[in-house]
Amino acid sequence: MSKTNRSIRGMHDILPAATSDWQRLELLSQRLLESYGFQEIRTPMLERSEVFTRAIGQATDVVEKEMYSFSDRNGDNLSLRPEGTAGVVRAALQNGLLYGPVERLWYRGPMFRHERPQKGRTRQFHQIGAEVFGAAGPDVDAELLALGERLWRALGLSGIRLELNSLGNSEERAAYRQALVHYMHQHQSALDDDTARRLERNPLRVLDSKLPAIQELLQEAPVLSDYLGSESRDHFDRLRERLDRLGITYQVNPRLVRGLDYYCHTVFEWITTELGAQGTICAGGRYDGLIELQGGKPWPATGFAMGMERLVALMTQGQESGPKAVHAYLVLAGEAAQLEGAVIAERIRDAAPGLRLQTNASGGSFKAQFKRADRSGAALALILGEDELAAGTLAIKFLRQERAQETVALDQLSTWIRDWFQDTKQH
Numbered sequence: 001m002s003k004t005n006r007s008i009r010g011m012h013d014i015l016p017a018a019t020s021d022w023q024r025l026e027l028l029s030q031r032l033l034e035s036y037g038f039q040e041i042r043t044p045m046l047e048r049s050e051v052f053t054r055a056i057g058q059a060t061d062v063v064e065k066e067m068y069s070f071s072d073r074n075g076d077n078l079s080l081r082p083e084g085t086a087g088v089v090r091a092a093l094q095n096g097l098l099y100g101p102v103e104r105l106w107y108r109g110p111m112f113r114h115e116r117p118q119k120g121r122t123r124q125f126h127q128i129g130a131e132v133f134g135a136a137g138p139d140v141d142a143e144l145l146a147l148g149e150r151l152w153r154a155l156g157l158s159g160i161r162l163e164l165n166s167l168g169n170s171e172e173r174a175a176y177r178q179a180l181v182h183y184m185h186q187h188q189s190a191l192d193d194d195t196a197r198r199l200e201r202n203p204l205r206v207l208d209s210k211l212p213a214i215q216e217l218l219q220e221a222p223v224l225s226d227y228l229g230s231e232s233r234d235h236f237d238r239l240r241e242r243l244d245r246l247g248i249t250y251q252v253n254p255r256l257v258r259g260l261d262y263y264c265h266t267v268f269e270w271i272t273t274e275l276g277a278q279g280t281i282c283a284g285g286r287y288d289g290l291i292e293l294q295g296g297k298p299w300p301a302t303g304f305a306m307g308m309e310r311l312v313a314l315m316t317q318g319q320e321s322g323p324k325a326v327h328a329y330l331v332l333a334g335e336a337a338q339l340e341g342a343v344i345a346e347r348i349r350d351a352a353p354g355l356r357l358q359t360n361a362s363g364g365s366f367k368a369q370f371k372r373a374d375r376s377g378a379a380l381a382l383i384l385g386e387d388e389l390a391a392g393t394l395a396i397k398f399l400r401q402e403r404a405q406e407t408v409a410l411d412q413l414s415t416w417i418r419d420w421f422q423d424t425k426q427h
């Protein structure tokens with residue numbers, strides 16, 4: 001196939017064989033978020049570029065090299081959203097959702113970053129995220145972590161560890177930044193170009209370096225926790241106390257910083273070792289300064305975002321996924337049966353909500369139709385031919401079970417199907 005007929009590099013189709021896994025994640029996460037009092041918000045995929053540059057920070061990888069930005073026909077600078085928080089904050093400010101009681105919002109959808117595609121890293125990817133506005137204490141941070149752990153359990157995932165750190169407030173970070181820069185400059189000769197550049201533009205990002213030489217150098221570097229004042233330390237201590245009470249285990253990682261600039265105090269990542277290098281499935285923390293950056297009065301905020309591709313990969317590891325099979329396939333032989341069949345099919349759907357029924361389309365012999373019925377994965381073939389039509393009945397053949405074919409009167413069909421469907425759901 002020529003390149004122009006293929007999807008864009010790093011942007012993938014999610015095919016029928018995989019969508020049921022995605023739906024399971026969507027359903028369970030929505031239910032769980034609702035059980036913690038969150039309401040869904042949907043914001044546009046395109047925003048003015050400043051919405052992101054202001055929030056995320058100029059000197060971040062996302063803004064420097066990952067955003068899909070362009071000017072539209074009016075000359076406005078727009079970007080496809082690289083993450084969800086900035087747009088949610090923009091929407092909350094614009095629509096007066098802030099400055100009242102605590103607001104809990106969740107979102108889900110595609111995000112876009114021009115990164116090097118690799119396992120667990122795509123250019124269109126999907127996140128589920130949650131944000132809490134108006135609560136400054138560590139109690140909410142702890143609750144968000146409880147929610148995360150509960151979700152991993154609901155999804156049947158294990159072996160996910162929680163890493164935690166405190167970034168303090170902006171003055172404390174500024175003091176630490178200075179100390180870090182000073183230390184690194186003493187080892188100038190050991191720095192590669194990228195690290196030197198980070199050090200100049202956004203020093204805390206050095207802590208995030210994946211280079212072994214830099215990691216080694218950082219072993220002896222000053223640590224942020226030594227620069228936290230008593231309020232910040234207290235926030236962090238109270239968070240940890242709550243996690244202990246909830247039985248949530250974690251590791252403090254003093255070098256954990258986040259790629260986006262807006263975080264303060266609590267930051268965390270949920271990490272698995274089972275997906276190779278791209279092991280962070282959920283990341284978040286507190287971003288009390290963001291609302292002011294976006295033009296509002298200061299207001300506390302905290303949240304997280306999880307990567308759906310990575311979660312689905314983890315959920316389906318070592319497991320064959322397939323398209324969702326239909327429950328029943330309606331075989332229709334002859335023009336008269338086709339005509340009547342369409343009506344019967346609607347009646348069946350009325351009788352058994354949730355039942356997946358596929359009606360044979362575009363004719364074909366009995367044999368051809370049975371082949372399609374078998375391929376559809378259906379448990380039942382519902383057969384309407386001339387004989388059945390004349391007798392006012394329908395034949396039911398069990399495609400995945402040693403069980404004799406049955407004949408059901410058309411006026412009994414709804415009841416029969418409803419009972420059968422109840423039974424199947426219970427098994």
Ligand code: ATP
Nearest residue numbers: 115120121122125259280281282283305306307310
């Ligand atoms: P990473 O260090 O992996 O680049 P990040 O710090 O850029 O992550 P966040 O902006 O915090 O990621 O996004 C939250 C989550 O979204 C990540 O933990 C990850 O699960 C997922 N995610 C981020 N970027 C991608 C991507 N390009 N492809 C797939 N998932 C992604």
Ligand code: MG
Nearest residue numbers: 061062115259
């Ligand atoms: Mg990234």
